[in-house]
Amino acid sequence: MNRNIKKVAVLGSGVMGSRIACHFANIGVQVLLLDIAPKELLPAEEAKGLKLDNPAVKNRIVNASLQAAVAANPSPLYRKPDAARIKTGNFDDNLQEIAGCDWTIEVVVERLDIKKSLFERVEQFRKPGTLITSNTSGIPIHLMTEGRSDDFRKYFCGTHFFNPPRYLKLLEIIPTPHTDQAVVDFLMHYGDLYLGKTTVLAKDTPAFIANRVGVFAILDVLQVMTRLGLTVEEVDKLTGPVIGHAKSATFRTSDVVGLDTLMNVANGLAQGLPNDEAKDVFQLPDFLKKMGENKWLGDKTGQGFYKKVKGEGGKSEIQALDLNTLEYKPGAKVKFATLEATKPIEKLADRFKVLAAGKDKAGDFYRKTFAGLFAYVSNRIPEITDSLYKIDDALRAGFGWELGPFETWDALGVQKGLEIAQAEGKTVAPWVQEMLAAGHTTFYQVSEQGAKQFYDIDSKSYQAIPGVENFIILDNLRATGKVVWKNAGASVLDLGDGILNVEFHSKMNALGSDVIQGLLKGVEIAEKDFRGLVVGNDGPNFSAGANLGLVYMFALDQEYDELNLMISQFQQAMMRMRYSSIPVVSAPHGLTLGGGCELNLHADRVVAAAETYMGLVEFGVGLIPGGGGTKEMTLRTAARYEDGEPEYNLIRNTFMTISTAKVSTSAAEAFDLGFMRRGDEIVVNSNRVLAQAKAAAIELAEDGYTQPIQKTNIKVHGKGALGMFMTGVSAMKEGRYISDHDVKIANKLAYIMCGGDLSSPTEVSEQYLLDLEREAFLSLTGERKTLERIQSILTTGKPLRN
CATH class of the missing domain: 3.90.226.10 (2-enoyl-CoA Hydratase; Chain A, domain 1)
Structure with missing residues (x-):
């Protein structure tokens, strides 16, 4: 059947639910966002004489959650007005409205009893044949369908978004044995094409794919750093951009996400994986347990592995936690010879051989963590997935790695990675050695037609990665x-x-x-x-x-x-x-x-x-757009003069867009x-x-x-508009909103956009505006304050307002 998603119900408006709702609104879908009704009045509500059955009270939780999401930075919305596509309500009054929805997504608290209770209520109103999914990150998907109808189970599966849903690309699709294959196929396609996700088909195993491997990698790093006596700052230097991971690396990322989240997932894995060969890795180290007891959970509590404090002169500084003493200390400069050796190497894949060959403590760290990761992912097939590329897709899309584990292993060399793992006492899955013995020396290869292929363990041959035929990959x-x-x-x-x-x-x-x-x-x-x-x-x-x-x-x-x-x-x-x-x-x-x-x-x-x-x-560095940008924005504005809006308003709006460097x-x-x-x-x-x-x-x-043909009929307003701009700029200066140098730049921008000091509105050519643009740009490069602004950006990356 043809399935169109016009309206989605999101049940649960917490951080995850409200942001999933926002992302559906981003792509033009109507959203019904529901949550529980409060059981008690707030003092402010009592003071107003409101009752629990008042709509403002009953929708207080969901409305506050949505407002918080809309105000968040970075925003979960492409445009703030897109929030108008989201209608809020509560489970008591509005659950019956899911009958008009094409897809219902449950995003309530991670408790099986609560989810099952909600699904029982959902089944009273859900229209047969519509999609029903859960966003759980840890509860087995198949357990949620107990007691549900055949139709419910046929159209039910897990859809695990990663937070924040707008920015993290991973969407894991987790079917149950009862899920219709057409539903799985639809969700894989819809997630990719409409939601912009890397959709990965996962098995219904603890933590699915990304969290299973990603959390293992984090906890293994903690164990290795303890054995090697490395500091928090040193590990973050070793596990950041140099290996293609986020700049926030291991510990800064953990602080942002929240250590409670990391610990909850780790504890769930420790309990749910009694037969995992690396189950000891999921046991939390003592320092992490103590941090949990102290409520040092990262940014949400003001301190975690890092803490911002007031230093000398009241200046803020970031201190790092000493994991031996659990005391915060000023940040120390990190330097390793191995890292220095990689500085001239721009291509990420070329760094791994250098990193693994390091003779210092950094080299030891890389050999031990690569060994643990390579062995672990090799042994997860076929447990969590049948195809190795899905593990790489999940880690790249969910954890922001530039290269997934198998891609990293390829970059190092499969044989070399195997030798490192064996030297560190790790057991790699037999299929890797069988692959090498058969003459297949990489996990991936590119076909003569330019398609990326992966080594398929079942067929013992290279197969095309499904879906990538729709992509153009320049490499x-x-x-x-x-x-x-x-x-x-x-x-x-x-x-x-x-x-x-x-x-x-x-x-x-x-x-x-x-x-x-x-x-x-x-x-x-x-x-x-x-x-x-x-x-x-x-x-x-x-x-x-x-x-x-x-x-x-x-x-x-x-x-x-x-x-x-x-x-x-x-x-x-x-x-x-x-x-x-x-x-x-x-x-x-x-x-x-x-x-x-x-x-x-x-x-x-x-x-x-x-x-x-x-x-x-360009304004931020004391310049104006000089590569045709000022000309083109002036041209585009002039093309709108017949729309009915006053011409001066249109040109002023464009001026403000450029002069405020929006x-x-x-x-x-x-x-x-x-x-x-x-x-x-x-x-x-x-x-x-x-x-x-x-x-x-x-x-x-x-x-x-x-x-x-080049335009020769661009309308500019000359002195009349120029006077308006200069008056406005002068008023901004008088109000101390801008500096003298800002005035100079703004007036030069206005001069170009008005076509110079022409006595009356005139039609000019593109080349005329380009010449004015180039002259203004050149004159500003001769200003000392402009050079100071450029120097600040080049040396510190921060704009200077002088």
Whole structure:
């Protein structure tokens, strides 16, 4: 049957339930969010004379939870107004409304008796054939269906979201023996395509896949650090970005998530896994038990493995817990020779051999933790899953690892990893040695067609990973010789079907001369031999902006001719891209700032990941957008002058967007700020962005794309609007909201957007605005305060307001 999800009921409005509701609202689904009605009045309610049956009282819990979610930072919503799609209620008055819902998700407290009791009530109102799932992270899914009808059990399974649901990509689907296969297939597809998740099919085993392996990895680290005498700061240095994990690493992450959560999962695993060969690892170390007794649970209680205190002069400082004395001490500088050896190695996969070969305590740490992890995951097949790639998918999507355990093992070398595990006394599953003996030396390989394949234990052969045929993975194309052209900062790859892709691979994907050359080369080749061009990459971020270090160096040396040439070339590249004879589609994701935003402004179409943070941020470093961004935003505003809203209001709103360096908190908000426009697209699953961008380029080409002509009729308002802006800026200065240097930058921005000091409204060309833009940018690079702002960003990463 065709199944459409138009309305979802979320039962339970706690941190998890309210945020699941918000994410469904993000994708346009109507949500019914319910929770229990209070049993007692609050003093404020009594003072108002309210009774328990008053609607405001009965919905107090659910409304407070939703309000807290909407106010949270980072926000669980793409746009605050999306909260209007969520209707609240309580189990007493509104449970019958689930009859009109296509999917009911239970997210109440982790107690089987409470869940079963709620499901008994749900079955009175649920429409037969509709989906019913539980978000439990630990309770066996099959136990929840006891006493339920055949229809309930047929459409019931586990859907384990990870918190926060908007940002963490993992969704584990856990069927019971009674779940209809069509339901499983639907949820796997819906989670991927509509919710933007990496959907992983898990077996109904304790903690499923991600938490089973992830919590093992954390607790194993605790045991190894104790044996080696390492500190909290040292372990966080060893388990952070250097191995492709989050910057918060092990202990800072634990503080953020909450140590009670870690301990609850660990205790549940310790009790539920009597036959696990590594069951001793799940026994909490004494220091963790003591922290639990002391209520040192992390950020929620103000202290955990770290604690913020007032230092000398009242300045805040972060202290770390000494696990031997349980006293907090000032942070110490961490340095290991092994880590120093990896600094020149940019590619993550290339670091692991160096890390495992270290001769210091860091090397010991890596050998012991790799050994434990490799042995553990090898022995979890087929217990928790039949396919090794699912373990990697779960850890990458749920714990934010860049490489999963088997991918890490591949990077180190399967044979080498096996030897390390054996040397540390760990027992690896026999299938690994059988795989090696058969001549298969890796867990993954790329086929001649560019598809990633995994080693399938049952068939003893490599099989295609299901679902990835819908993704474009540039590394796989590179491995199969699809690179058409490259330099140090960019590559041009053949995506097939007549579409090229320009990929950046500079640091933070900054737009320097190499990247500009790559863009121009991509357009040139596409115009000659292809029918469309995509600009996108697989990096963590699309682009953090132009190469600010190069701007600073030229400005410091007063090389203004070089700077002028650099800005001119950037502008020309944007215009070349915009006015090429083939369609150009940009595919942004993550940080898309400054020059990265300007590039997207000049694409024929933008196909953005939902998690795209786009903005013209040049004001923060004392500059104005100089790569065509000011011109393009002025042009776009002028195109809206016939909409009916006063023209000065429209241009003022655009001015404020640029002058306050606003960055969208999502692609949806990028529409609100004018960085994206009608015809541009949002893709919820970032893995699908490049494929969708390619499809958009094909669509534009097949629709008969014709080369556009530069605009010469952009309406600007001259002195009239310029006076308005300068008066407003002066008032901001008088109110001490901005500095003298802010005034100077703002007035230069206004000058460009008004077309200079023209005596009356006039139509001007794009090149006219570009020239004004370049002149303003150049003049600001000669200001000492601008150089101070750039230096602050380059050295500290923090903006300076001077």
